[in-house]
Amino acid sequence: METTTLDEFKSTPYTSRDFYIGLGLAISSTIFIGTSFIVKKLALLRLAKNGILRAGSGGFGYLKEWLWWMGFLMMGVGELANFAAYAFAPASLVTPLGALSVLVSAILASKYLNEKLNFLGKVGCLLCILGSTVVVLHSPKEEEVESLDILLNKLQEPLFIIYVNVVIVASLAISFYFGPKYGHKYIVIYIILCSAVGSLTVMSCKGLGLALKDTISGKSNDFNNWLTYAFFIMVCLCISIQMNYLNKALDLFNTSIVTPVYYVFFTTLVIIASAILFKEWVKLSFKDVLGNVCGFFTIVIAIFLLHAFKDIDITLSDVKGSLRPKSNYLSRNSKHYNYESLLSRSV
16 A cells, blocks of 8 residues: 555646746746856956955955855855755756756856857857756656655665765865866866765755655654754755855856856766665666767767867857858959959059
């Protein structure tokens, strides 16, 4: 009977009202998060103009800047809206919509930060969104966790412990060696740290959300469980680390580049962490495996376009010019050559 009841619960469709509430929350989340990148970047630029030690050089002057705190608050509101959206709409809808923050950030950066994004960069952003969407749609779906006791057993499994240790070692290596030495040259250095720590943030948020859900519903009082407070401390610690090194990346590189690259790495590592913790990757069909591979290579191509050609001034008009008939191009060159020849003779 319990199995039948659980199956019926899992197959229950979302109501139309809940679906649109979740959709609205997810979209509002991307607007707040995408805008927060721009607001925090404006705050960092203001500090740099006033001669205050920059975040990229280890400064923390942004903590005294009200504009930065506004951006931080907007990101917090966006994350809360995104967290709430999962209660109303399916994850396969909410997670891919997070890519819209890339578009919001890119549009606002070109308007308020005067950051130029050439045609290939725009194509790269689009491919980042498409590739990440394909990976998310074909990624393993999380297993239902009914209580903190079940989640605690999963957290103690060797593979997840190895993942956490790898994240800790990589974060320490970037913080004390790779970051100071290469962080100002390569954007992926600080982004990898933020994304890796961010994957642990998401896992902690899910545990904290489970505790709140069970407590509010009256199923159990998880405020008496030490694991609830451990998740809360982990969320606060991981978010603090993310904000510190994300500020460094924003201070050193263009927002239009930081945002899509951060989204790609963050989404990928969250999927990996979820697959390790909930183990639904073993049930992937061939179609989903192929979708993940195609999505991954799409993301790789997108990152290449964003980095390799970001300093080249290329527009859509240049692309249109290459599509003109070859005869027109040769004819124009021939006329130009004849004119130059006549001019040289007259001289």
